[in-house]
Amino acid sequence: MDRMSLFKELTEAFGVSGYEDDVVNILKRHFASHVTTTRDKIGSI
Numbered sequence: 133m134d135r136m137s138l139f140k141e142l143t144e145a146f147g148v149s150g151y152e153d154d155v156v157n158i159l160k161r162h163f164a165s166h167v168t169t170t171r172d173k174i175g176s177i
Contacts (some may be wrong), residue, residue, distance in 0.1 A: 138162055 138158075148153035156177055160169045169177055 141158055142155060145158055147155040152175065156171070156175065159177060163169060171177060
């Protein structure tokens with residue numbers, strides 16, 4: 133995925149404060165081949 137596609141997907145994702153699961157899933161999917169991701173108790177990556 134190129135950067136512009138990622139930016140487009142992120143800007144179109146639902147992600148209001150407290151409900152960022154769509155954004156988190158996009159980022160996890162994008163970075164999965166580069167790093168191991170984890171989430172803390174409040175949901176931060």
